[in-house]
Amino acid sequence: MKNFLGFIALLASSSLFACGFYPYGEELRFSFFNPDLMGYHSYSEFYYSANTFSPQGVYRDFDKRPNDLLWVKYCKNKVSYQAVQEVLGGMSVGDINPRSKNEMLHYLYQTKDYEVINYLKFAKNCEFFNSWMEDPWERNEVQSSPVRRKLLKNAILLSKQTKNETLKFRYTFLAIRMAFYSQDVVKIRTLFDTVFKAKPSKDILFYWSLYFRALAEEDKALGNFYASQVFVNAPEKRFAISQYYNRDVPIEQVVAFAKTDDERANVYLFAGILKHDKSLEYFKKVYEYRPKFDGLSFMLLREMNKVEDWIFTPYYTLFEPSIETNSYWDEEVSVFQTVQKRVEGDRNYAGELLRFINTIDLNSVENPMLWKTCKAYLLFITKDYNGSISLLNELEKVKQSELVTNQLEIIEALALTANQEYGKAILINEVKPIILRNKNYQKFLFALGRELEYKGNTTDAVLLYSTLGKGYENYYEDHNYYNSVYWKTVTNSPDNYSDFYNEYFDYINVMYTPGQMEALIDNIYKNRDKEDEFSVFKYSVLKTQLPLLYDLLGTKYIRQNKLTKAMQSFKKVDAKLWNEKYSNWEHENNGWNFGDNVFDENPFYVVKYTPEFIPVKDAFRINKYTVTRQLIKYINKAENPKEKNKDYYYFLVGNCYYNMTHFGNAWMMRRYYWTSGGNPTTIEDEREYYECLSAKTYYLLALKNAKTDKFKALCLRMIGRCENNRLIHADNDRFEGSYDQFQNYIMGNNKYYRELKEKYPDYYGELTSNCDAFGKYFSARR
Template sequence: MKNFLAFILIFASKHLFACGFYPYGEELRFSFFNPEAFGYYSYSEFDYSSNSFEPKDVYRDFEWQPNERLWLKYSGNKVSVYDIRKVLDEFSADDINKKSANKWIQYLYQTKDFEALHYLKFAKNCEFFNSWMDDPWERNEVMALPKRTKLLNEAILLSKQSQKEEIRLRYTFLAIRLAFYNQDFTKIRSLYDTVFKLKTKNNILDYWSLYFRTIAEGDASLANFYAAQVFVNAPDKRFMIAQFFDTKVPVQSVLRHAKTNEERANVYLLAGIKKHDKSLEYLQKVYQYNPNFEGLNFLLLREVNKMEDWVFTPYYSLFSPSVETNNFWDDEEISIQNIFKRVETDRVYAAEVLRFVNQVDLSKVKDPQFWKVCKAHLLFITKDYTSSLSLIRELEKSTEKSGELQKQLEIIKALNLIANQEYGKAVISNEVKAVILKNKEFKKFLFALGRELEYKGNTSDAALLYSKMNDNELTEDHDNYNVAYWRTIKNKGETYSDFYYDYFDYINIMYTPKQMEDLLNNIFKNSKAKDEFSIWKYALLKQQVPDLYDLLGTKYIRQNNLQKALTNFKKVDNVFWNEKYSAWERNKYNWDGSNIFDANPFYELKYTPDFIPIKDTIRLTKTAITNQLIQYIAKAENTKEKDRDYYYFLIGNCYYNMTQYGNSWMMRRYTWTSYGNHSPLEDEAEYFQCDLAKKYYLKAKENAKTDKFRALCLRMIGRCERNRLEYLYPYRYDKEIEDYGKYIFGKNKYYSDLNTAYPKDYGKLTSDCSYFEDYFKSRR
């Protein structure tokens, strides 16, 4: 069973496409309200999570468990609870003897409590046949054995013979448990109903026995009622008993069995916990019947965590809430629009929960401060930042200056302070800086702050916080889910990878050249500051200034603003170019060699024999290529230049090579992509359609002096047009490749023009690239 549960958890934590990883579940969920901060540890198996099944130890080592407390009371508080625990957890029947050094065993022998000693030995002999530690689900999987039947009958007999009520009940519980593993539900009902049911005061033995009685009950409504009472009163049985609570049974039919308000509240609590959607009605009912109830507080905490997922996960990441199944094949833009609509709907629901919290009489509830903290967070969720901050300031005065609760308040306060600013004026205040430094390993918190800043127009500080998603300085107990994945509204459904976890990939797609310039100016202006926050904030990006100038220049290439591209490329030294794009050096940048400039974009074409003599040899870098391109354009556009056709042709080659089909695609991209994998970059059409290359080949044709060179120019124009058509009419899998090729070929106007104007050259130029050299030499 343990292995099976581990498999479920591992499978749920990683959702895989057939082609690779895609974030899922807890990896996506945004939550700033940590349940561990509020002390409801015994309910922790039911913390809101996308992991539906997650059994945990509900008692911490320093906590006394109910059974230990019961034995301690039985022993008159004369021994240590740790001695009792050692016997219960570690001793065998043979270890219970007069020579034992254990203080509890010594006490029982000293008081001549042989009845208790005999019971302990008997219980230890039963463990092999009914051990819950090896079967946390308590399911009917063990076959009835003669030995168990013998022990069952002996337990019943010993129960009847016992002189002490406490020991009699313990023997009866053992009998009920043995009957369960014998699948004797009739015996369970009989034993429970005659021994435990009529008791007026209940302890843990009653609820442990009721657990098995619940499973043996045939009436679904009564079983649900029993389950709810076990759930509240036996924390170590909560995970198992919750599986037997049938949510299809109407709550009203379950309530027929309740005699007290506490029992009614217990029913509504478990029903509310089992609900994965809105549970406000159940919160209200639990409050109505038992306001001073720890379970009510936990149900509120769980509801707040739900609203965090429903609001923050989509608001910050643009993913659907983590508990939903993402439909990855929906139209992306429509899907994201729907996500934003849902965020606003869920903020309205958060306001409804907030109204309920405001109506609660805090003098009646358990831990009024907890309710105030929840209220502060609900005010933030509903965007009432001013009221949230005011309440947080009040709460901070009454909480300890350290500890989890204070940490929660500071996190919510920091989010409020960033969000509660005008667009264009958002900054990271000193108060927020202090909170960030305390929580610098909480990546989703950092990302949320960055997102708020970005939404407020401060894209520079946003990028600096996003850079911390790349920070690997994590503690040993780092939460595996403490990682941010996010999408953008620009991505379309056909994008192979529509999510981000790296700041550079994100700003590559989303940031404008102006935003990049602002970021670089911010780094130059502030990165030398010696305060702790600045040192932390700029740690990565001040080392990556060359990468940022490379990116800025690349963005200007995408806009065909060559002069600005060159200006920024010149700010990068040759060491960087050699390491990142050169075959002469190898390091982290080009581990697979895919982004190396290994061919001159003006004179060489992929999959084409060399046909142009290289006259201007340059060491290939983005700077050199851009500079050369500017020079060639100047020459080609000079009306006094006699070789304008030649330079226009070289320019066309360079622009062609800067597309998907060329040898210098890295002038526009950081990874090569095919036309089956679209990106939201502004030059996407140019990258696949070769429009600029076609423009300059046309100019070369217009300035050509010979028919053979004009024919070669038409051939190159036709190649660009074919790429454009394949981009606009992508390959259809219901057609044969050959038929599809003919379809695209037939739609190509320029190949038709080539065939019409130069029929004798058409066959050579369209069937064999080796003729290109002859046609190029015929330029004069």
């Protein structure tokens, strides 16, 4: 029997989502280092991502493909690259004729290179049977056919007959591809080993053929070796070959097949890129064998994105990293302590990466600027803020693209913000223009806010959080950062499904103290009329929501039972908010106002789910201010030594406190959303909200001052109702058994119902079985 008050539905809060939603993966991942800006698009299928690897076009429209360039070279550079593209990509067999206006075909006919013309026609005839477009994954799904076998035989024959070395290899490649789709692995091995293996120049045609040779290899270590060479040298085959890499083979067995340092580097690169965990040791090996290598630079970039995820995702959001195979949460330790311990371990790894970079000559690598940028970033990650800022300032002086410069400024803004003493952190002037240039980059703004919050500046933190959601477009056009932010708090409840936030109000509703709220409101009042661009952005949301903030401040004081302060706060809320948020106007016009967020009954005289039984004497327009004012008035009357109707006023106060719980008609005095089954939170008055402790206290005082047995019996009945709620909330997770057994357990342990039955047996049955009788018992108060 588990959790009768557990989550039933997520309702009416902007941080609560449709049933079943929970953020994960790329939605959570923090990354301020955009790989698309660094010039390694040919490796883009292997960018670090919670979505792992995915096939996509590795060549952009302006990239020149190696096979097309081979044809330009064959034509002695007398034809354009675009002409070659047109022949290879857009023409049919019938288009290849002497009348064509294509520059490449014109050249071939003019030079009477009929062998190549015939080859192009033959290749076009083969496309239907073994084309990239037909089977982009190049899986063994196409069954062998007589036509393909005939084409395969002809390709081998033509390869042997031609004296043109270029065509010899091209016909053989076509034969290898058709052998693959015919599932003839023996033929693949034979053709490659007899024709391509001794090829003096290893061009793209060689590596395309090696791709199929790798798939046909029975020795797993040798297959991995071939795959590694294909991965490095044939970008369009990278994703496909990665699907065949055998991760169980020890890398020492694979590298044993390498004859050159480049081949050794290729082995370690491929294996390292396929790792989702730490790859520093492979990274060092690649540098040892091939330092001036774009693959090494990409490997560094990928490792940086890993480190970001491992450190920033948990540090800023308290979620696990987007890729986490083994949960590291420890139920015996607070979430924040667990995150700090994990993050420190990963910062140490970032330090190892930084120390390695410091040992090498950055002029020896393929992209020194990238390496220096990574070094500056690692200095920030390892909390050497001064070192990071100093190096970033140097790098910003180097002429680069606007996006790369902005990349450096984002890191600098984070470093400048983090590099402040606790209690003295502010949004410094150097950071403000960077924020304005990136005002739609939600994860960046949130990270800045989190740094400020961790440094004690909760005011500027929430001002930044309030801007989240204003710009939902992805920050970079070509790189999807899943721009929305979701985060947890250090006081998360493990029983709460909706234990995360994605906008400011729900977060401060739970986390901010009244003192922090007052500081925030005071700051807004002082600065809301400033006209500089940054202030306009910073206060754009909250300066329009001061009534709501006063509502929240008063609500927080209600939770602490500081009624005078609550009333003072509620008094500053304008009538417009009371009417729009807590009146029948919203109830009637907002089609999904779950929980009926409406003061529809007087909480002193009407108890929810109970027929009216108390005549209303003090009618007033109901809102949070008037309810609090009336509550103070009735408490003062009840506590006045000269008051003759103490029992009456204590009972009304008890009703109000009961109605301000989950079970009453004024629950909105303490909460901003309501769910039918209860949704556990970490709000400070959680027990009060579900266990009716204050209501019980005042009903007990009503009982103490009661004069008649019937009214005493009614008081015990209400006290017993509060006690039932307390027992359910306190014991539902610990009780094992059926629902009926649990109900019997609750009734059996409710001492006030036992007292009611023992002292007033004649009234017990009527009071516990029929609420309609309450009026009769209340009228018998005197």
